[in-house]
Amino acid sequence: MQNKRILITGASSGIGRALALKLAASGNEIVALARNPQKLKALVAENPAIETIALDLADPQALRDFADNGWNGRLDVLINNAGVQDQHRFDDPACSAEVMIEEATTNLVAPIVLTRALLPQLLEGKTGTVVNIVSALAFAPKDNAACYSATKAGLKMFSAALRAQFPPDRLRVLDIFPPLVATAMTKGRGKGKITPEAAADAIIAALDGSGERALIGSARVIAVLSAMVPGLATKLMSR
Numbered sequence: 001m002q003n004k005r006i007l008i009t010g011a012s013s014g015i016g017r018a019l020a021l022k023l024a025a026s027g028n029e030i031v032a033l034a035r036n037p038q039k040l041k042a043l044v045a046e047n048p049a050i051e052t053i054a055l056d057l058a059d060p061q062a063l064r065d066f067a068d069n070g071w072n073g074r075l076d077v078l079i080n081n082a083g084v085q086d087q088h089r090f091d092d093p094a095c096s097a098e099v100m101i102e103e104a105t106t107n108l109v110a111p112i113v114l115t116r117a118l119l120p121q122l123l124e125g126k127t128g129t130v131v132n133i134v135s136a137l138a139f140a141p142k143d144n145a146a147c148y149s150a151t152k153a154g155l156k157m158f159s160a161a162l163r164a165q166f167p168p169d170r171l172r173v174l175d176i177f178p179p180l181v182a183t184a185m186t187k188g189r190g191k192g193k194i195t196p197e198a199a200a201d202a203i204i205a206a207l208d209g210s211g212e213r214a215l216i217g218s219a220r221v222i223a224v225l226s227a228m229v230p231g232l233a234t235k236l237m238s239r
């Protein structure tokens, strides 16, 4: 992937940050979108060619304004990567309406609204690409991440709906299913994590290919198990 203009949401840390730095280093124009301006500044300090947009994707009004005002400029690839995960069982008071609304808006509503808002630029005179960073939890849910699992299953279905509307030579829609990655999201939990850089390499390899989805590492096992023995896949994800 070279000479493309790529907007990456959640590019201020973790997988998105690694992707932004690697894709910028290999000759692409990167627009990094995230909520925290300080973290975006730190990213630009590493590569001053990276443009930034500070936007809170969990804020419905900010999202509406972005969609209504449009965004000028060429765009070849949109990577819907920003995400949050609440880790409470559904009957825990900490799993509040506010937390669930933030999670559902960031993980699912924002990718849908952004894709629609940026579609004209993506389709302008070429094949556009939308990459949705999904999760193995779209195949099998985790007991303490009900809302998150639902948003990721919804994102996977959104990709399928886009593919039903646009032939792949107009809009390529690529789903990425990472395994556990060592980022702020997974701090203090899980074993056998891969680095954000390794995840970014696998995503770039998928972008360079022509497939509709990339199952990275253990995500492949969960996808197969969920089709064959769904109960076991759910048990494994909830350990």
Ligand SMILES: NC(=O)c1ccc[n+]([C@@H]2O[C@H](COP(=O)([O-])OP(=O)(O)OC[C@H]3O[C@@H](n4cnc5c(N)ncnc54)[C@H](OP(=O)(O)O)[C@@H]3O)[C@@H](O)[C@H]2O)c1
Pocket: 009, 010, 011, 012, 013, 014, 015, 016, 033, 034, 035, 036, 037, 039, 055, 056, 057, 058, 059, 080, 081, 082, 083, 084, 106, 133, 134, 135, 136, 177, 178, 179, 180, 181, 182, 183, 184, 185, 186
């Ligand atoms: N880590 C894993 O094991 C794993 C596995 C499967 C899938 N994923 C998915 O991979 C994606 C990236 O996750 P990660 O692990 O790299 O997470 P991370 O290190 O926590 O980074 C999340 C990114 O999303 C941004 N973000 C969060 N809320 C936002 C909001 N309201 N508005 C704008 N930006 C927001 C953050 O920016 P600010 O900090 O500036 O708000 C940050 O740049 C997520 O979609 C996640 O669900 C992760």
